[in-house]
Amino acid sequence: MARRWTNDLTLADATPEAAFWNRRQIMAGLAGSGLAAALGTSVQAEEALDPNTWEEVTNYCNFYEFGTGKGDPSAYADRMTTRPWSVTIDGLVDRPGDYSFEQILGEMTLEERIYRFRCVEAWSMVVPWQGFELADLLNMAGVQGGAKYVSFETLYRPSEMPGTAYKVLDWPYREGLRLDEAMHPLTMMATGIFGKPLPNQNGAPLRLVVPWKYGFKSIKSVVRVTLTDQEPPTSWNMANRREYGFYSNVNPDVSHPRWSQASERRIGGGLFAKRQPTLMFNGYGKEVASLYEGMDLARHF
Amino acid sequence: MHRVNQLLRRLPVWAVYLFGALPAFWLFYLGLTGGLGVEPIKALEHEYGGLALQLMVLTLAITPLRRLAGLNLMKFRRAIGLLCFFYVSCHLLVWLVLDVQIIGEIFADIARRPFITIGMGGFILMLPLAVTSNNVSVRRLGRSWPRLHRLTYAASLLGALHYVMLVKGFQIEPLLYLGAVIAALGLRLPAAPFRRQQPAPKASGGT
Numbered sequence: 001m002a003r004r005w006t007n008d009l010t011l012a013d014a015t016p017e018a019a020f021w022n023r024r025q026i027m028a029g030l031a032g033s034g035l036a037a038a039l040g041t042s043v044q045a046e047e048a049l050d051p052n053t054w055e056e057v058t059n060y061c062n063f064y065e066f067g068t069g070k071g072d073p074s075a076y077a078d079r080m081t082t083r084p085w086s087v088t089i090d091g092l093v094d095r096p097g098d099y100s101f102e103q104i105l106g107e108m109t110l111e112e113r114i115y116r117f118r119c120v121e122a123w124s125m126v127v128p129w130q131g132f133e134l135a136d137l138l139n140m141a142g143v144q145g146g147a148k149y150v151s152f153e154t155l156y157r158p159s160e161m162p163g164t165a166y167k168v169l170d171w172p173y174r175e176g177l178r179l180d181e182a183m184h185p186l187t188m189m190a191t192g193i194f195g196k197p198l199p200n201q202n203g204a205p206l207r208l209v210v211p212w213k214y215g216f217k218s219i220k221s222v223v224r225v226t227l228t229d230q231e232p233p234t235s236w237n238m239a240n241r242r243e244y245g246f247y248s249n250v251n252p253d254v255s256h257p258r259w260s261q262a263s264e265r266r267i268g269g270g271l272f273a274k275r276q277p278t279l280m281f282n283g284y285g286k287e288v289a290s291l292y293e294g295m296d297l298a299r300h301f
Numbered sequence: 302m303h304r305v306n307q308l309l310r311r312l313p314v315w316a317v318y319l320f321g322a323l324p325a326f327w328l329f330y331l332g333l334t335g336g337l338g339v340e341p342i343k344a345l346e347h348e349y350g351g352l353a354l355q356l357m358v359l360t361l362a363i364t365p366l367r368r369l370a371g372l373n374l375m376k377f378r379r380a381i382g383l384l385c386f387f388y389v390s391c392h393l394l395v396w397l398v399l400d401v402q403i404i405g406e407i408f409a410d411i412a413r414r415p416f417i418t419i420g421m422g423g424f425i426l427m428l429p430l431a432v433t434s435n436n437v438s439v440r441r442l443g444r445s446w447p448r449l450h451r452l453t454y455a456a457s458l459l460g461a462l463h464y465v466m467l468v469k470g471f472q473i474e475p476l477l478y479l480g481a482v483i484a485a486l487g488l489r490l491p492a493a494p495f496r497r498q499q500p501a502p503k504a505s506g507g508t
Contacts, residue, residue, distance in 0.1 A: 056339040068472055071338060121469075123340065168470040239470055258414055258467070260406050271332045271341045275402050 052125040065161040073201035091226040094142030108132035115211035131190035150182040151232030153224035175219035176232035212281040245301040250282035302371040321384040349392035356385035361485035386431040416466035423459035
């Protein structure tokens with residue numbers, strides 16, 4: 001097991017910015033090929049993903065616990081206490097309990113992954129995450145044979161979360177994955193971006209990242225992980241079943257009632273940014289399409 | 302209130318047009334120069350839409366304000382209504398040109414997405430109002446003019462509903478706009494307070 005790795009210095013501190021980003025892109029390529037080996041398939045060298053800027057990633061967020069405006073999370077999330085932090089892992093696991101954030105980090109190997117991020121509202125970003133595979137966390141707790149799903153909960157602390165004064169959603173925020181989705185090597189728990197700890201508005205100290213699903217599936221500031229044998233209720237699905245399916249895979253062919261999903265706009269392009277076509281599974285089809293073989297994705301959207 | 306009305310009487314209508322339209326250009330400039338955040342297209346769309354709704358509520362409030370509070374803004378009603386149409390048009394243009402961009406998707410969105418259908422409906426209802434907002438039309442249309450301009454009521458309801466349907470989850474702000482529109486329309490019902498005392502000329506203008 002790797003020892004805890006604290007990220008005080010980043011490559012950006014030591015190298016010019018352009019070199020920093022070049023290196024990140026190479027690392028994204030390496031991560032892709034490593035993954036390909038793990039899956040036993042051949043993934044073509046992924047095109048270099050050019051990450052959005054720190055300002056873009058940290059200033060354009062949905063985190064309704066702090067308000068429904070895109071600027072609300074960056075304005076109010078600093079009220080959230082993230083130390084101490086612990087995650088309850090329970091349900092169908094061998095070693096249930098409250099795991100402190102430090103304890104979890106001590107057991108995990110952190111790595112960097114540059115992923116496309118696609119919001120259901122038809123905007124997208126490219127984010128350089130740091131974190132570890134969710135599978136490692138689940139294995140730490142010991143998944144029992146009967147488990148079929150994983151459910152997650154976000155912190156619900158009204159005194160620090162002004163947005164929860166309104167019942168925009170049924171708090172606490174809940175999300176869920178099928179076990180095979182959760183164990184997939186692309187699925188990660190992020191603890192940082194750009195080599196820095198996650199800012200609160202991006203889901204500090206620990207959040208889920210599922211790059212082939214709409215952003216709301218990637219639940220933030222996780223305090224509970226529960227292994228179950230039944231599909232767990234999820235917040236957006238509870239709020240509006242017709243618009244937000246349990247799977248919510250990025251799919252240009254399944255139109256959301258309020259946003260066409262055929263195209264998207266990358267954040268940061270300014271007032272005249274062009275739309276670009278949305279990729280099936282957000283571009284991760286080679287890696288994840290097999291998870292959904294035989295399923296009608298228009299019905300299980 | 303009398304003093305306020307006196308002061309307002311001195312304010313020329315062109316000033317309302319000028320200062321009312323300035324934010325549109327200022328916001329566009331902010332969008333160009335990064336002042337509207339990292340996603341200026343959506344920000345601009347929402348700013349224009351919000352201003353349109355506020356002006357819509359203000360237009361509807363002019364009659365009740367005069368009847369109930371004695372505040373006389375009648376002189377500016379046409380300007381405020383036209384400014385509202387101006388901001389609705391800006392909002393629509395940002396959506397067409399900067400946001401959706403693709404002709405096929407524009408029509409698909411209008412047809413398939415109820416909140417957009419309703420928003421477009423509101424805009425279309427406002428077109429004849431904007432076109433007939435001149436003295437010639439008022440004279441030519443005679444008694445049909447006020448009847449035609451009651452379309453404002455339907456357009457404002459559609460506009461407020463458009464916002465309620467747009468947001469994700471249960472949000473308060475769009476419901477406040479819808480509530481304001483419904484209240485302003487409710488005050489026009491035959492049973493509303495100022496309707497009953499309508500013959501009293503003292504209630505108007507505070508003279």
